[in-house]
Amino acid sequence: MDELAFHARRPQLNPVPCVFEKAILSHCAHCELASRHALAERELVACSIEVAQINCTMLARLFRERATFALRLPLLGLPVAHAKAMQLQCGGLHGLQAVLNEPTPDVHVMVRKALANDASLLDLPWGTIVSHVLAWKIRRRAAKPQS
Numbered sequence: 001m002d003e004l005a006f007h008a009r010r011p012q013l014n015p016v017p018c019v020f021e022k023a024i025l026s027h028c029a030h031c032e033l034a035s036r037h038a039l040a041e042r043e044l045v046a047c048s049i050e051v052a053q054i055n056c057t058m059l060a061r062l063f064r065e066r067a068t069f070a071l072r073l074p075l076l077g078l079p080v081a082h083a084k085a086m087q088l089q090c091g092g093l094h095g096l097q098a099v100l101n102e103p104t105p106d107v108h109v110m111v112r113k114a115l116a117n118d119a120s121l122l123d124l125p126w127g128t129i130v131s132h133v134l135a136w137k138i139r140r141r142a143a144k145p146q147s
Helices: 003-013 021-025 050-071 082-100 107-118 126-135
Strands: 034-039 042-047
Touching: 003 034, 003 042, 021 042, 021 082, 042 050, 050 082, 050 107, 050 126, 082 107, 082 126
Parallel strands: none
Antiparallel strands: 034 042
């Protein structure tokens, strides 16, 4: 399937895409509301509740807004490189997990707990979360054995 056909078909198959799809597909986190779908050779992650997706969208925007300067990201609205997007998602969720003292990185559970504790995602300790974003490193592929 070519890239244009993939992007044209994606919204029909996945009308409520998971905001943290990259983190879920790379096993940095999981979510009890996520459902996986296959499209051609690719895997998509959908959110089963729209309100949860709105909360996650707000959290992802806050990750980006708070870490923009530290990560030297482009202005809001411009695309972010894959490695930086992974760092934002995985590092941000890892930081949120540490701040909330959660045993597992379940996105929906953490967002619910953050909203219950602070009543607003804006009141989270962003300095600690951003330090986890900065510390997170993408896994490198193992070196091929030389023959």
